[in-house]
Amino acid sequence: MQRHDDSKPLTNLLQAAHASTPPAADGGRRRFVRQITLGAAALGTLPLAACGGGDDDAPAVQFAHGVASGDPLADRVMLWTRVTPPADFSAEIPVQWEVASDAAFASIVARGEVRTSAARDYTVKVDATGLKPATVYHYRFKAFEATSPTGRTRTLPTGSVAQVKLAVFSCANYPAGYFNVYADAARRGDLDATVHLGDYLYEYGQGGYASGNAAALSRLSQPANEILSLADYRTRHAQYRTDADLQALHAAAPMIAVWDDHEIANDTWMNGAENHQAAEGSFAARKAVALQAYHEWMPTRNAQPDVIYRSFAFGNLLALHMLDTRVVGRDAQVDYAAFFKPGGFDAAGFTAAVGNPARQLLGTAQTQWLQQQMAASSATWQMLGQQVLMGRMNIPAPILMETLQPGSGVTVSRYAAIVAKARTAPATLTPEEQAILAQPSIPYNLDAWDGYQAARETVLGMARAMNKNLVVLAGDTHNAWASELNDMNGNPVGVEFATSSVSSPGFEEYLPNENPATLSAALLQLVEPLKYCDTARRGYMVVTATATECRAQWVYVNTITSRQFTTSAETTLAVQAGTPGRLLKV
Template identity: 50%
Template sequence: MKRFVNRRDFLAMSAKGVGAVVVSYGLMGCGSDDDDSVSAQFLQGVASGDPATDAVILWTRVTPDVDAEVTVSWEVATDSKFTQLVTNGQMTTTKDRDYTVKVDAVGLEAGQQYFYRFKAGDTVSEIGQTRTLPEGSVASVKLAVMSCANFPAGYFNVYEMAAQQDDLDAVVHLGDYLYEYARGEYASEHAVELGREVLPAGELFLLEDYRTRYSQYRSDASLQKLHAKVPFITVWDDHEVANDTWKDGAENHNDGEGDFDLRKQAALQAYFEWLPIRPWSEGNHEEIYRSFNFGNLVDLHMLDTRVLARDKQLEYSQYIDATTGAFNSATFLTDVTDTNRTLLGQTQLLWLQQTLLQSTAKWQVLGQQVLMAKMLMPAAIATQQMSIPQFAELAGIAQLAGRAQASDPTLTAEELAYLQANQARLTPEVMALLQLPAIPYNLDAWDGYAYEREVILATAKSLNHNLVVIAGDTHNAWASELTDSGGDVVGIEFATSSVSSPGLEYYLGLSDAEMPSTEAAIVSLIADLKYANLKDRGYLLLSFTQDEVRSDWQYVDTILDKTFARLEARGFSATSTAGNPKVTAV
């Protein structure tokens, strides 16, 4: 039986300042190591995040032997032996904050590496490494971009591979840090054999449910290793709450499952407790849009396209006549381009415009969840009336028929024979589907919120910015050029694959042999798309210099075995030079 708290109880919990950050103010006296301190362990490792030029968030969690307050001290030093302390302090954590510890270590120097650790009584955590943001003239910045980690789907080998990278400035995690589904549901086919069944067993609804799931994820050794090595810059996507979340609901929040707003607030509170993220203000668990400045080279603006203000997604079923199957493209176009339709919300959109106006770094990067590029596909495919291979085959036959009708002298005997054998397949119904216009294949992405996309592209264009958008969410890798309504290329988009969540190969049932041709077909069908990988799990390595941005997609060959290799054969690299927003394969 599902359990729910009422709004009054939840607000009472929130008023306690759950998830607040303790701010360090410099070197203090000795931390707590009294003999009578509560015994505790650091089972979820350590982490850092939200770096600034003079500060960084430090995180850990303690597991006490008894339910009691635990005093935890911390130290930050410039060396791994902690002989050169920079700042330290202590705080008390309790069950009310799920025994998490978050410290805003301030007073640091720009562009420096630091070491940190925590102590609870006689127990010392592992040592973490972090670094502050650089300032002034910066020659290069390197970021690992990742998203979509599903615990039961397989091992987190992608995190393990990223932890082997020694020159990262930060990890940018674009959401779906965890998934809310019950045991045995989405992507759980191998969970039992891998020993990765989710906790708790049911779907996540309550604060304690989300906390338990975070605890399980953070027990993963590969994720712990990466967190301990490099600071994270994060935003949430939908599964930190529920699938296809929008501001007032979600696709899988159903009748009888309680107040969605309470569920959302519980999920976001747990997120702030368990991720090394700096809140705007104490108790504010909803606003996460913020900027990070890597000197004069990169301004990274992290956006919330999911929880704060998103209008409900449009659905193609609303525009298909139930009797005739005809698609009402005129009504759809009116709705999808409605100027009142919002993804960011007015407050966040104005903040982004003002931030871009004031930003002066060489590269302006939008870190956010969903694809911004126009992913327009033939309507027959987008509305699932034809598969991609089926459409490609029938379109090819129709093209041959058109050439034959025009008496094209270049038609070969083989082509004419193929046409004769297949022309009967070009029925009036098929021809009608082939002639439908190209429409967005994913209305959960920016394609379903066209007006605000145009506003952002127009803003970047008017300021002559070098615009780079990074995205996750789809579980596949993409590289696209960003074109405005006038057809001008304004920026580029690089999208990362998933850590472990299955991609289109899972939904389309594609074999390894079918994959290359299907990927090529999709790239040929979508005008702005330059690269697609529909199969492999991995992350995006993003490297900036004053002259160019380079994207290197890194893949693992398996997530079903802890022994893995980098999948060189499926890797891909692309660049774009400053002042020339074109995606060029390397």
């Protein structure tokens, strides 16, 4: 909307309203002035500068949840905020927005006005168009007499691109601890964009998952119950967005995000979830309101509420394809419990189930879309931004049995000791130890691509057939990983970089008796495609692509229970263009 300077008629009308309304009719006068103000804004006669025009009767609104930008393209970017109205306010609110090429807003390049209301929880989303590629912009919002914080965003580049740098996040559980990971990334200043791979929030109520320190940290979940309704999901989003570190991250760079399961409920699949019971009502209804709240509160550009897969082109260097492995196509997870028989574990039945060629993770439509996107892209790197581990994580069965049924197998450290003994003194192995080593390795995480092996082969097969440099990003597990991706015939296809969590606990929570360093060393020894792991620290990844390599650096914070923290960036792995599936430490 163009800025207008013909606000004098409105000023005269407001002055007349003040003069002609007796003090005893204050409530009616306020309603009258509010209606006049909103009506004038709708007609485009209220200039942006008039938002702070000194009207004592303007609603006392706030921008308590900060600002955000997201889904950047070469000529546009989504801008987001929320207007917090007074408790007794229910009318629509006109909101003005500005985009400038400088932080002082001396050179405004785009502006306009939108309206928001309780129907969308007073959130505001603007697709700011007409922008230049590879350009930093600053933006802000105004409503009545309130002005939002200023955000910084950046459009995507076109043509020849030398470097792209992304920060990658996953699994931020508010009651588990402070978002120090976000705070560190927000201060960097060298990011082209941030990528969030899901579990942006969690659905549990107070006293639920990873909330042991919540009261001491003043981070009790709101609402107190597990979230089920639209009001519940909106309230939980609102709580997360009051976090200063998350606000700082959103204000620092555009975010490209997808959901995982906890934005709805744990272990979501197409028609259900592990953490949804029949007594909680219709899962379809719960999913619908969860996705509605997600799009209201996130800077996404969405045409269909349940379709979030989309692509972003960083010139000729990188094509980022964001996938949905949860909502649109996933079949129900295979359950280990179904294969424990009176005579032992049904290995043959289990193998047939996870290898079933009919099992879907992406669904037919999304798989076809991905194939088309990759085929049409000539970028050096094809990157998949998605939720769950694609790398093969086959664990010796005795270790997995011990985690599923304590006492039925052996610990990781015990198994590693037997392996070491077999290498140095095989003649001394006992019959029991020989039997332990004779058992096969099986997938430990059936919620990941390991539980959908045919679907994984389809994606790897298309990348190999097109001779693409494939890099897969993953989150979900709360641990850090890097794996080489080979197809079922052993052909190298790509690599996977998986980020740790922002605050959710990793293996240190589930395997408290295992020393983290010993556990990591054992996993690297036992899982052949695995080239790096960290199972005990919270952090994020910085992924940098150039014409010759794509590298990941894992950044960790030393605590999430104190606002005072330090960071460490200790490991960097890279894959060279033209040599898919081979990771090098740099």
